[in-house]
Amino acid sequence: MTLRIQRSEELESVVYALIGRIQAEQVAEVQELLNSDSSDHNVVLDLTCIKLVDREAVQFLAKCEARSIELRNCAGYIREWITQEKMQLQLKQADRTSSILR
DSSP, rough: OOOOOEEEEEETEEEEEEEEEEEEHHHHHHHHHHHHOOSSSSSEEEEEEEEEOHHHHHHHHHHHTTTTTEESSSOOOHHHHHHHHHOOOOHHHHHHHHHHHH
């Protein structure tokens, strides 16, 4: 199964329902879609039907959250993985900052 994307609107939000699996090959497609949507609406990624992700997809989802994109109905294991990726990124940034200050 590949990735399918369905777009809908809710009040002040644009919702992209992602269906299937997200792997490195699909990240660019989703990123391009998000960049092309120049609406003034909030953006939501509905992950209800996502069952499989790889590390690049998780890193992408973490970046989406950092850009205030809501991740809706995110599976527990994906949420935990996103949290771990964010912590690793923060550690790397702290290491860079401390090495610069030395």
